[in-house]
Amino acid sequence: MKPSVILYKALPDDLQKRLEEHFTVTQVKNLSPDTVAQHADAFARAEGLLGSSEKVDSALLEKMPKLRATSTISVGYDNFDVEALNARKVLLMHTPTALTETVADTLMALVLSTARRVVEVAERVKAGEWTKSIGPDWFGVDVHGKTLGIVGMGRIGLALAQRAHFGFNMPILYNARRQHKEAEERFNGRYCDLDTLLQEADYVCLILPLTDETHHLIGKAEFAKMKKSAIFINAGRGPVVDEKALIAALQNGEIHAAGLDVFEQEPLPVDSPLLTLPNVVALPHIGSATHETRYSMASTAVDNLIDALNGKVEKNCVNPQVK
Ligand SMILES: NC(=O)C1=CN([C@@H]2O[C@H](COP(=O)(O)OP(=O)(O)OC[C@H]3O[C@@H](n4cnc5c(N)ncnc54)[C@H](O)[C@@H]3O)[C@@H](O)[C@H]2O)C=CC1
Numbered sequence: 001m002k003p004s005v006i007l008y009k010a011l012p013d014d015l016q017k018r019l020e021e022h023f024t025v026t027q028v029k030n031l032s033p034d035t036v037a038q039h040a041d042a043f044a045r046a047e048g049l050l051g052s053s054e055k056v057d058s059a060l061l062e063k064m065p066k067l068r069a070t071s072t073i074s075v076g077y078d079n080f081d082v083e084a085l086n087a088r089k090v091l092l093m094h095t096p097t098a099l100t101e102t103v104a105d106t107l108m109a110l111v112l113s114t115a116r117r118v119v120e121v122a123e124r125v126k127a128g129e130w131t132k133s134i135g136p137d138w139f140g141v142d143v144h145g146k147t148l149g150i151v152g153m154g155r156i157g158l159a160l161a162q163r164a165h166f167g168f169n170m171p172i173l174y175n176a177r178r179q180h181k182e183a184e185e186r187f188n189g190r191y192c193d194l195d196t197l198l199q200e201a202d203y204v205c206l207i208l209p210l211t212d213e214t215h216h217l218i219g220k221a222e223f224a225k226m227k228k229s230a231i232f233i234n235a236g237r238g239p240v241v242d243e244k245a246l247i248a249a250l251q252n253g254e255i256h257a258a259g260l261d262v263f264e265q266e267p268l269p270v271d272s273p274l275l276t277l278p279n280v281v282a283l284p285h286i287g288s289a290t291h292e293t294r295y296s297m298a299s300t301a302v303d304n305l306i307d308a309l310n311g312k313v314e315k316n317c318v319n320p321q322v323k
């Protein structure tokens, strides 16, 4: 008999078929208590769980006594209670390499669009304001040659450094938990403490996982250390930044602009002050959202679940020690 799995995200038809070749699949719309109660038998039987953007905590695990593996269609796994999974010896699989280049493209898009005010001036054109040759009130600032500070020199940080170094001739400062030889040898990156990076960078780019350690890593004191001309970018996770402090820093002119793909609350509430600021580019968490990359992530996640339930955890496994 095929193992049972719960699928909580729609998959392209061919991937759904591949999943069904290996498993008996119950598709649900989300992991809310109501949905779990409605499909209680399927959750009680399931050995695998596949999806994204939903909390997987100990309360859910209690409803899934047979669970052996979870597979998330994402690289970030802050939605998972990893300690609870470890205690139950449930494997957690993710999609680290499938999205790296695409997310680095998004970061570069945020750098360029904030610096050159792309969204703001395009809106002014659409509003009919381009009635004569433009003056300095439409100008932006340069990107090439400016100092880029990358906080979180992991896979995506490295891909951003590559773009900035070779494409835009930007000197690179970085902060991470350890020094990265590759960043230094290939992209001339300079490791420094967070304070130095905040003080010296023209562009401060965050691409960090959300952990207890990174929660509100950037707040009032950190914005105060940045240059008044600094542009702040976050595409890691919203709660890494104290959003109230960010809004105040933008409103008080402590920093020049911000490009954001992630927020403390998603979707971003429509009454967020961030949406009233012309110097903010706010994106709806599109870091990896291209057709090609989202397909590749879903395909990797399906393969990850097949591998994990067959005891293969050589790659893409967050907690291989529980096997
Ligand atoms: N906006 C979006 O759509 C996306 C956002 N992400 C976010 O980006 C994160 C990073 O992804 P990857 O580069 O693949 O991960 P990674 O694990 O390769 O890199 C993470 C980096 O952060 C550093 N780091 C961790 N804690 C730190 C701390 N307290 N202080 C300084 N550095 C610290 C690590 O040393 C490492 O260099 C993901 O965990 C996810 O939250 C990832 C993909 C898409």
Ligand SMILES: O=C(O)C(=O)CO
Pocket (backbone or CB within 6 Å): 073, 074, 075, 076, 077, 099, 287, 288, 289
């Ligand atoms: O993979 C992730 O962690 C995302 O945020 C979406 O791609």
